Amino acid sequence: MLDVQNLTKRYDDTIALTDVDFTAAPGEFVAVVGPSGCGKSTLLRVLAGLEPDFDGRVTVNDTPVDDGGSADVGVVFQDPRLLPWATVRENVRLAAPDDASDAEIDDLLERVGLEGFETALPGELSGGMAQRVALARGLAYEPEALLLDEPFSALDALTKVEQQAFLLEVWHSVEATVVLVTHDVEEAAYLADRVVVLGSQPGTVVDRIDVDVERPRERTDERLLDVRERITTALGL
Amino acid sequence: MATVDERSRRWLDRQSVPSLEWLRLVLGLVVPTILVVVWHLLVVTGVFSTHQLPEPLTVATTLYGMAATGELWGHVFITLQRVALGVLFGVTVGIVFGTATGLFSLVSDLFDPLFQSMKNIPSLAWVPLFLLWFGIGEGAKVALIALGAFFPVYLNLSTGIRNVDDELREVVEVYDVGWPTALRNVVFPAALPSLLVGIRGGVGLAWMFVVAAELIAASQGIGFLLSDGRTLSRPDIIIGSILLFAFFGNLSDLGVKAIQRRVVYW
Structure with a gap:
């Protein structure tokens, strides 16, 4: 369970986030949507423990992130951030528990559709595949919550749809809380149980939308279109 | 037109890669060889005396x-x-x-x-x-x-x-x-x-x-x-x-x- 209360984050003179409240229940898929520069990545970095200085209370399972709470959180960054010198398997092992066997890691790789690439180097993979290695690495960490920072933004439209399917499948099988930061309104509505809309300058929550659409979903579902419209309205577009 | 030219040029480049490597190695030897020849000629014609620069x-x-x-x-x-x-x-x-x-x-x-x-x-x-x-x-x-x-x-x-x-x-x-x-x-x-x-x-x-x-x-x-x-x-x-x-x-x-x-x- 992720809990953010009154989060305010300043960088020197600029305020990135102000009074952000937001929770994610166990197993929930939450999308955080906002325009570029609204501080949505900052929110994620605070949750991951990468931004130690902030005001407010941010906890993971009731443990403050600046006091070890972020240890239960895995992150998939916008770029895959793989070690170029290590094989796919070794990249995933980096985040896995010390006693993880090759078989367990290969199992994860299979789950993200990378069987047969265990000993490949990241340089030999396509962008979509590299991002799936990053996803497998996040899963290997067995996190309470998996945070994804616009992980599909650098991919072409077709690959993106494919990756979204992988993400949903994985999310179902591991029952982790997922927080997906994105600027893609369609993606947020299609994937999430709940959409948190951040407005910009300074970044603050302008709307929270429950997406009550059963899964598997049709991208063209009327109700999803309504959700998209509401997000767009909240963003003032 | 330009794209066709572009493509054929790239095709040519790709075709000639192995021989190009060799050619470049050989090209690297051209100037040193010339220098040795010039050196030899300068000494033989007496521009440099042999006690300063031997053949x-x-x-x-x-x-x-x-x-x-x-x-x-x-x-x-x-x-x-x-x-x-x-x-x-x-x-x-x-x-x-x-x-x-x-x-x-x-x-x-x-x-x-x-x-x-x-x-x-x-x-x-x-x-x-x-x-x-x-x-x-x-x-x-x-x-x-x-x-x-x-x-x-x-x-x-x-x-x-x-x-x-x-x-x-x-x-x-x-x-x-x-x-x-x-x-x-x-x-x-x-x-x-x-x-x-x-x-x-x-x-x-x-x-x-x-x-x-x-x-x-x-x-x-x-x-x-x-x-x-x-x-x-x-x-x-x-x-x-x-x-x-x-x-x-x-x-x-x-x-x-x-x-x-x-x-x-x-």
Whole structure:
């Protein structure tokens, strides 16, 4: 369970986030949507423990992130951030528990559709595949919550749809809380149980939308279109 | 039209890649060959007198003669040995200090200013001091060469470790990668390319320093041949020695480059 209360984050003179409240229940898929520069990545970095200085209370399972709470959180960054010198398997092992066997890691790789690439180097993979290695690495960490920072933004439209399917499948099988930061309104509505809309300058929550659409979903579902419209309205577009 | 041209040109480039490589190697030999021919002509026509600049063939004959009598090998061997030992010590100490200063800012604050200012001292300036300290034996020469090889290794490795990509550092942090694992799997591999650049530079400087050491205080070695050639007024020996340095310097650089390609495989 992720809990953010009154989060305010300043960088020197600029305020990135102000009074952000937001929770994610166990197993929930939450999308955080906002325009570029609204501080949505900052929110994620605070949750991951990468931004130690902030005001407010941010906890993971009731443990403050600046006091070890972020240890239960895995992150998939916008770029895959793989070690170029290590094989796919070794990249995933980096985040896995010390006693993880090759078989367990290969199992994860299979789950993200990378069987047969265990000993490949990241340089030999396509962008979509590299991002799936990053996803497998996040899963290997067995996190309470998996945070994804616009992980599909650098991919072409077709690959993106494919990756979204992988993400949903994985999310179902591991029952982790997922927080997906994105600027893609369609993606947020299609994937999430709940959409948190951040407005910009300074970044603050302008709307929270429950997406009550059963899964598997049709991208063209009327109700999803309504959700998209509401997000767009909240963003003032 | 333009795109068709573009495409056909790229196609041509791709087709001719292997032969192009060879052509470029051969092209690299054109100017040196011309220089040798010009050199020969200038001496033969009397523009340079032979006691200043011997014919290319004389240089080759001298080298060949010294090789045949076995005289040359002692000089070559001792110089190679000095360079190898010096590089070994210099690189080792460079790795130790480069790692320590790269990892710990306290160590860096303590040592880096000193090393940064020492690296600007010309190699020859050290010679008298090293002779005083280590005598005229092998110790002084190896120490001097080690000093030369040390700096590039130290500087490159230290910055290489310090400049490990912030993005990878965050991955290490997010996934609570342990300190030893992070060093072994992230920091050191990330700094490996810098280390090899440093070693290449170090080997290069080792050759500069070996000349300095052997010119001034040696009774054997290619550098000694060099100064001996001057004493004996034998330009053929001087030029031959220079060519030997060129040959072995290039050879060692190619060797390190080959290692570099193997070690930095990604």
